[in-house]
Amino acid sequence: MSGDTSGEWPLWEVFVRGRRGLSHTHAGSLHAPDAEMALRSARDLYTRRSEGVSIWVVPSDRITASSPDEKDPFFEPAADKPYRHPTFYEIPEGVRHL
């Protein structure tokens, strides 16, 4: 098998779906030589207490993340726009789970 020969295994991000109907959520990260082994290590590290029914692993270096420097232009403009939140409706009596 070929691949990185630096001796350091690549980092993988692990996403676990708790149960049917929910979405995968980030559980943590781990080192593994390849995707198949990453999946198995994820099973052992993050689902040993019955936390999941499905696992995704993603190479960490394939994730593009917003940087803390961009925090203001990215997120500040949304802070003063309360009309974007559905909070101006009267909830009719008898409607549950809202």
Added chain:
Amino acid sequence: MTAALALGDDALVLSHRLGEWAGHAPVLEEEVALANIALDLLGQARVLLSLVGDEDELAYLREERAFRNCQLVEQPNGDFAHTIARQLYFSTYQELLYDRLARGDSPFAPLAAKAVKEVAYHRDHAEHWTLRLGDGTPESHKRMRRGLEALWGYTGELFEPIEGCEVDWAALGEEWLARVTSALHRATLTVPEGPRRGAWAAGAGRQGLHTEPFGRMLAEMQHLHRSHPGASW
């Protein structure tokens, strides 16, 4: 209950050996994987030994000659490849055996039906590592081959009939060899040559004859219980 003792001791002893990797595994991820496998085996051992008597007494107060595990599982861990070779040989065997027991009507059928899923994962883990070590670097290939060869002489004993297990042992042995051969070929390895049991006492674990390292392992496993009988926390 010869069979419960044999199967239970296999699980107990291998569990202890795998537990020895805690704090020593090459990477943290693999340490957790080996510990998980060890805990699965410990769970199986508890159920099986409870069929025979008091599990703690059986685990901690028996002398070496009273253990009925096969000699393969008591072999020291060696390097990581050596441990993987032991895992490949044993988990392939255990999966085939439990699968048969699960379909029978012995007292072990319920345990075997549950445990066969755990063991299928152990075998999958061993095969994946065999593939990566065998088809990895020249160094990993060499170490994997060395582990496979060193343990080959202990695989014959696995197919000695165990009293109380209604299983076609010859067919089990053939299927085991086919599966191991296939896994090794995929990993660019070959099946070791040579006899699968020694002329001396190799292959007599089921009769209570064990190899030298087993005594030291037992001393470590049992000393706490023997020094502080009934201790708990």
